[in-house]
Amino acid sequence: MKIQTLVWREIFERKNQLATSFLAILLGVSVIVAMKNITFYSEKAVAYQLDALGANILILPKSASLQDYYGADMQNGEFPEEYVTRLTTSDLQGLDNLSPKFSVPVEAAGRRFILTGILPKNEFQAKAAWQGVGIFSRPEGCGVAVDVPGAAAAPAKEMLVRKRVIQTLGTNEVMLGADMAAALKLTEGSTVPLLGRTFTVTAILPQTGTVDDSRAFAHLHTVQQLAGKGAVLNAIEIVGCCNQISKGLVQKINQLLPDAKVATITQIVDTQIKTNRMMGRLSLLFLTIIVLVGGASIANYMFANVFERRREIGTLMALGAGSPVVLRMFLLKALWLGLAGGVGGYVLGTAMAVILGPRVAGVPVLPMLTTLFWAVGVAVLVCMAATYLPARRAARLDPSAALQEI
Amino acid sequence: MIALQSVSKHFQHRGKPVAALANVTLEIAKGDFVAIIGPSGSGKSTFLHLLGGMLSPTEGKVRIGSDSLYDLTSDERSALRKKKIGFVFQTFNLVPYLTALENVQVPLVLAGLGEDEQKRRAESLLGRLGLSDRLDHKPRELSVGQQQRVALARMLANDPALILADEPTGNLDPETAEGIMDFLGELNGEGRTIVMVTHDLRLAGRAKRALRLVNGAIQPNGHAQSLAPNPASS
Numbered sequence: 001m002k003i004q005t006l007v008w009r010e011i012f013e014r015k016n017q018l019a020t021s022f023l024a025i026l027l028g029v030s031v032i033v034a035m036k037n038i039t040f041y042s043e044k045a046v047a048y049q050l051d052a053l054g055a056n057i058l059i060l061p062k063s064a065s066l067q068d069y070y071g072a073d074m075q076n077g078e079f080p081e082e083y084v085t086r087l088t089t090s091d092l093q094g095l096d097n098l099s100p101k102f103s104v105p106v107e108a109a110g111r112r113f114i115l116t117g118i119l120p121k122n123e124f125q126a127k128a129a130w131q132g133v134g135i136f137s138r139p140e141g142c143g144v145a146v147d148v149p150g151a152a153a154a155p156a157k158e159m160l161v162r163k164r165v166i167q168t169l170g171t172n173e174v175m176l177g178a179d180m181a182a183a184l185k186l187t188e189g190s191t192v193p194l195l196g197r198t199f200t201v202t203a204i205l206p207q208t209g210t211v212d213d214s215r216a217f218a219h220l221h222t223v224q225q226l227a228g229k230g231a232v233l234n235a236i237e238i239v240g241c242c243n244q245i246s247k248g249l250v251q252k253i254n255q256l257l258p259d260a261k262v263a264t265i266t267q268i269v270d271t272q273i274k275t276n277r278m279m280g281r282l283s284l285l286f287l288t289i290i291v292l293v294g295g296a297s298i299a300n301y302m303f304a305n306v307f308e309r310r311r312e313i314g315t316l317m318a319l320g321a322g323s324p325v326v327l328r329m330f331l332l333k334a335l336w337l338g339l340a341g342g343v344g345g346y347v348l349g350t351a352m353a354v355i356l357g358p359r360v361a362g363v364p365v366l367p368m369l370t371t372l373f374w375a376v377g378v379a380v381l382v383c384m385a386a387t388y389l390p391a392r393r394a395a396r397l398d399p400s401a402a403l404q405e406i
Numbered sequence: 407m408i409a410l411q412s413v414s415k416h417f418q419h420r421g422k423p424v425a426a427l428a429n430v431t432l433e434i435a436k437g438d439f440v441a442i443i444g445p446s447g448s449g450k451s452t453f454l455h456l457l458g459g460m461l462s463p464t465e466g467k468v469r470i471g472s473d474s475l476y477d478l479t480s481d482e483r484s485a486l487r488k489k490k491i492g493f494v495f496q497t498f499n500l501v502p503y504l505t506a507l508e509n510v511q512v513p514l515v516l517a518g519l520g521e522d523e524q525k526r527r528a529e530s531l532l533g534r535l536g537l538s539d540r541l542d543h544k545p546r547e548l549s550v551g552q553q554q555r556v557a558l559a560r561m562l563a564n565d566p567a568l569i570l571a572d573e574p575t576g577n578l579d580p581e582t583a584e585g586i587m588d589f590l591g592e593l594n595g596e597g598r599t600i601v602m603v604t605h606d607l608r609l610a611g612r613a614k615r616a617l618r619l620v621n622g623a624i625q626p627n628g629h630a631q632s633l634a635p636n637p638a639s640s
Contacts, residue, residue: 001508001514001515001524002515002521005508006504006512006515009503009504010503012503013502013503014503311499312499312501312502314499316501316512316516317460317484318460318487318493319488319493319512319513320484320485320488320489320513320517320564321516322481322484322485323480323484325516399455399460400460400461403451403455403495403499
């Protein structure tokens, strides 16, 4: 037999008395686990929506207005391409994808379209000044490019639409927006004359519902050359990490590029920040409740348990048990209560999150192992802290008084 | 040898001092069997707890062998009890949720013995007390006599040199009480010192000597046998 055996036997002997405390810790932990689990996937879903939306930061000439986010680059005004170098060589955190653009109006078959020059990803990697900065080598997913259960990865062809980035693009190649291709009756492989040069259509982009559907995308330097404007841009699209945006990424870019205008889809970012803050506050509220209600319930039970067992404690002391042994007995009991409450709370909370998540938050939720450690940690900590004073009282019990008064 | 030197114990009861023990000086030799008699509330249990290192005196010193009991820390006194002192209680004080075997194992757990050794010694002691067939019974499944025998086995687990018995037969029928007294006599015969508190004069007569506790002071009664009532007159 071990001291542990004594603890176990006592727990099972008086399990009904322990039930209320166990229930308090179980329910408290399960609610927190459910909230954390749903919040995690809810944040992921918001991030995924932002990711699907594409770039969320625009760098424009100082004179540009922001009435149309997607058409903001179609205004007069330019800035040097060197701004890209400033961004890539800076120590700014949270720049997931960078897409410098130069747009000019073009006519084809009697209709007006936009020819937008973009820089393919392979040229970023080839530039010595931009190499090693890690814009593209950095793992994606700091709140933007994320995996969401049930959401399939985007096909490579859609990368331009979603992330404003394309891997390769030849000097005479062009990709057409859905409306432009339909209007000109062009398919992949056909040719189209733009600004006096014949381009081969390499891809027809999916419908986006934005001004991009009426765009043709060609190599940045080809467009710059055809427009005769030199190394200039009229927009840089950035997929910024939402967390970093909330930490002032926009202001930092503004400081780096004081002659440019930096804009962001603030409403969406604000919504996420507000949601995160609300969830954070709610989690804190429930944590406070579990600490107060659960802790008070456990402390109350433990004080009653010490009182009820004072003859037993007195007897153990008469048999030679010192204060540390008695203290250990009660803290071990608290440990088991915390472990059981934590694991039980994790199972119940995860089940609640998986079942209720899609209905309450509209997101699919999967079990998260990290919340198990969190749940057990909180439950054990609350149980041990609530038990310490009653356990100390038991350890300091006067054995003579305990044996005589009953 | 146990020695009490000018030991007094005062309590406060509703703001008034109550003397449970008053300037007691006493020596109990190794192997002695002493009965402490006196009416209820005379401080017999207080005396016993004081000897067991569980209740510090207001004044005076209590020595067990070379150790001045109350110059030791609380945990050192616990360690001393574990090694040298065995307690027997009137209400047995068995742990209700443990079996007979496990109850006897408790002092052995506290002494840090391995599980096999605990079990072997506990089975042997319960066998000695005729409870080999009750090892897995919980206290509520045993008669009061059997419960006291489990308590005796538990008291013997660590082979104590000093046995402190607080009304060990107080809850037992005369026949069972006789059996327990026979067993205590047997233990005394093995060289163990026994101090027994009782208010049963007949049982006190089974001790080697009896001491009467009156108003917190010990009064010697001489040979305990003289306390035993004359069978012819009863």
